[in-house]
Amino acid sequence: MNHLQLIIKREYLTKVRNKSFIIMTFLSPVIMIGLFSLVGYLSQVNNDKVRIINVLDESSLFASQFEDTDNLKYNRLESLSLDQAKAKTEKSGDYGLLYIPKNENIDELAKSITFYSEDSPSLGTIGDIESAIRDKANTIKLNASNYDAEKIKELRVKVDTKLETFKGEETSKLGSGIKLVFGGAAGYLLFMFIIIYGNMIMRSVIEEKTSRIIEVIISSVKPIKLLLGKIIGTSLAGVTQFAAWVILLGVLSAIVPVVFGIDLTAIQEQQMEAMAQTQDSGLQSIVTDAILEIQKLPIANLVIMFLLFFVGGYLLYASLYAAIGAAVDSETDTQQFMLPLLMPLILAVYVGFFTVIDNPHGTVSQVFSYIPFTSPVVMLMRIPFGVPLWQQILSVVILFATFIGTVWFAAKIYRVGILMYGKKASYKELAKWLKY
Amino acid sequence: MEKLLVAQNVSKSFGEFKALNDVSIEVPKGSIFGLLGPNGAGKTTFIRIINQITMPDTGKVFLDGEALQPHHIQHIGYLPEERGLYKSMKVGEQALYLAQLKGLSKDEAKTKLKYWFDRLEIGDWWNKKIQELSKGMAQKIQFVVTVLHEPKLLIFDEPFSGFDPINANLIKDEILKLREDGATVIFSTHRMESVEEMCDHIALINKSNKILDGKLIDIKRAYKNNTYEVGLVAQNAEMVSTRLKEKFEVSPATFKTINDELQYKIQIPETASANDLVGYLATQGQLTHFVEVIPSANDIFIETVNNN
Structure with a gap:
């Protein structure tokens, strides 16, 4: 076995056998x-209780x-005074009392309605009540002005804009949502992966320094081989952990509801129904639409680019994490270097979640999808919305070119840093190391 | 004598700081070579250059006649001063890993490790983690890992630190045995008594420059200055002492004896011989002690560094 393989194997096995790693692997899905x-x-418990509202x-x-x-x-409630009704409601422990006074003027009436309750009522309930009253009040007013309320309701026009690109690809608002989910998931996954396993690499470099091995x-072996072996070994451990999480999550979410009798699908159905209502179409059609939209996504493009950006972006940051680990003596000294490293990463996620959602092909989104420190996250979020291939390739090329640069930089810092003990590294010091 | 390691005009700078300035050193095959010098003199940098951890700015290093190349790493065993092991890894697994990095196959490494573990009576540590061992125990494992692949050249930087006297002696005997078996040893230490005991060649580095090197015996010969330590029981001590001081370079000396005597260090001119001095002293009183003063490695170290 050559050196690199040996190092990768050792790094992988140490990570995977580590107790806290094992515990995290099994505990995280359980906790989730x-x-x-x-x-x-x-x-469920919350909704099980039937609320009674008295209406006077x-x-x-x-x-x-x-x-x-x-x-x-x-x-x-019939033929009770307000005070009597209040007393009755309070005594019975009912949820609240809705009081609608008598008033000929419908506008004034609408303003003088009061809801009495023990403590602040839920906004949802109040919303329901208000919309019921509003419907009725509107009808009354329309009728009073000699308009036929029913007729007007019938005459309302439903607008459902069809979205289509010049190439003839049909899209829909639902499609946009699904693209966002795919892009966002890919970008966020990369972000999490970098932070979790970048830190792991950094700690493992620091460990080798403090244990003086x-x-x-x-x-x-050459330091660069050790560096590469460490990055690859840790990444493989990371992929293993992610895979374990996916499997465990799948298994658990299938088993837990059955065992504990909790209907998780009910929550999902509620959400789906809510979506269906806004879309004015049935639940069934939403599901089929969604599947259609997913099939319409450039899956092959998405998968290939996901792999490229994932590997490139991760390695870019991982090598910098390793360089930081080499520059310091203990984890507490890493602060001053962590901020400049995390900033572009966090910026990328923010740009991704705000700008890309707003306009996937706007100037800001475009610029950030070329900058190598943000491009993996931002570009991955943009791709489902359709990015010209040349843009994707350009971005990948820039990313990998920068990656080679940072690995060179990181290797220099690493080579010198791992043999520096007890020296507090400043940026000035690091600049000097590059010349050694 | 054949040279195993030859360094020619090696220089190395770190930014403004010159760590090694035009250092040339030759290490004879089969010798124990003491690499000496004050802290920060450049010894570690020199050792790292031999191990190809650091590259020299200028100058060349040859191992067994070949310019240093990556594959030479297999022929060198290096025990650094700043040393340690993975704390949470098991002893056996760790030793196997390090041995394989040095180019041994897994089976070879196992056989050899078994031999060494039995030899140092640490066989039952195989499944322990390093963090369960004491510092001295970990050092033993580190020693085994250094010598396991039977390198031609062994480099020990402060090998005895962390060992109790019994284990230090054990390791010393192992080093001597390795030399008998044909290895060449470079030995960097501040413990001058080990240098005295073990080294046959030394080089002294101070402030990035080599200021002295050669066979320890030759160096001692060069540094001795015809000084003798004498003990003399004289009738008239004061008169004898005045006479001696008039005739020779005399300085006081103290050594333990059972006699009540005058104790001096006397330096005689290079043209004179010890016999002349003995002859003269015999006329002055009863000669009880007569020893040539041979400078210790410690004396040479201090004198050379201070004069530099």
């Missing part, structure tokens, strides 16, 4: 699923307007 289930369970409608206009739902019941090792 656990939290998700807990939220699901709690919202002196105007008698809205009597039929309130429809009971699964967990909200309206109870009409480094000089023994580099009397056998």
Whole structure:
């Protein structure tokens, strides 16, 4: 076995056998699923309780307007004064009292409605009540002005703009959303990967320095080989961990609901229904639309570019993390170097989530998808929206050219830094090391 | 004598700082070569150049007649001063890893490790983690790893630090045995008594320059200055002492004896011989002690560095 293979194997095995690594691998999905289930369970419990709202409608206009739902019941009170109704509601422990006074003027009436309750009511409930009243009030007003409210409702025009590119590819708002999810997931995944495993590389370099084994090792192998072996070994461990997470998440999310009887799909269905309502179409059609949209995505392009940008972006940052590890004596000294490293990364995610969503092909999005320190994240978010191939290739070329530059830079710092003990490295000092 | 390692006019700078200035050193095959010098003199830089950890700015290094190349790493065993092992790795696994990095196959490495572990009676540490071992125990493993691949050239930087006297002696005997088996040893240390005991050649580096090198015996010969330590029981001590001081370079000396005597260091001119001095002293009283003063490695070190 040659040196590089040996180093990769050792780095990989040490990482994978490390106790905290193993614990994190198994615990993270459990915690995630656990939290998700807990939220699901709690919202189930939350909704299980039926709320009763007493309605004292002196105007008698809205009597039929309130429809009971699964967990909200309206109870009409007749021939009671306001004070009596309040006392009754408070005594019975009902959720609240909706008081609609009598007023000929519908506008004034609408302003004088009051909701009494023990403590602040949920915004959702108030929203429901208000929209029910608004519908009725509007109808009354329209009728009063001799308009046929029903007719007007019928005459309302539904607008659903069809989106199509010049090349004839049909898109839709739903499609945009799906593209955003794909791009965002890819960009965010890379971001997380860099931070988690970049740090791991840095710590492993520092460990070799503090345990003083480094000089023994580099009397056998070239520092650059050690550096590469470390980066590759740690990345493989990272890929292993990610794969384990995906599998565990899949298995757990299948098992947990069955075992604990929590209906996770109910939450998803609720969300889907909400989406369906805004889209004015059925749940079924949404799902088929979504599948269609996903099939329309440039999957091959996406996968290839994901791999290229992932590898390039990760290696770019990983080599810098290693250089930082070599420059310092302990993890506490890394602060001054971490900020300039994290800044472009965080900037990339922000640009990705705000600018790209707003306009995937705007100037800012374009510029940031060429800058090598931000391009992996930003470009990955843009690609689902369709980026010309030449732009993608240019960006990849810039990224890999810079990567070679940073590896050279990192290797220089690394080579000198690993043999410097007890010296606090400043930027000035690092600049000198480049000339050694 | 055949040279195993030849360094020719090696210079190395780190920015403004010149770590080595035109240093040439020749290490004879089969010798134990003491590389001496004060802290920060440039010894470690020189050793790192031999190990190809650092490249010299100018100058050349030859191992066994060949200009230094990456594959020579297999023929060198290096025990650095700043040394350690992976703390959370098991002893056996770690030793195997380091041996394989030195070019041994896994099976070879296993066989040899077994031999050395048995020899140093540390066989049952194989599955322990380094962090469970004491410093001295870890040093033993480090020593084994250094010599395991039977290198032609062994470089030890402060090999005895961290060892108790018993283990230090054990390691010393192992080093001497390795030399008997044909290895050449470069030995960097501040413990002058080990230099005295083990080295047959030395080089002294001070402030980036080599200021002295050669066979230890030759250097000692060159540094001795016809000085003798004498003990003399005289009837009239004061008169004898005055006479001696008139006739020779005399300085006081102290050594332990059972006699009540005058104790002096007497330096005689190069033309004179020891016999002349003995003859003269015999006329002055009862001669109880007569020893030629041979400079110790320690004396030579201090004198040379201070004069530099």
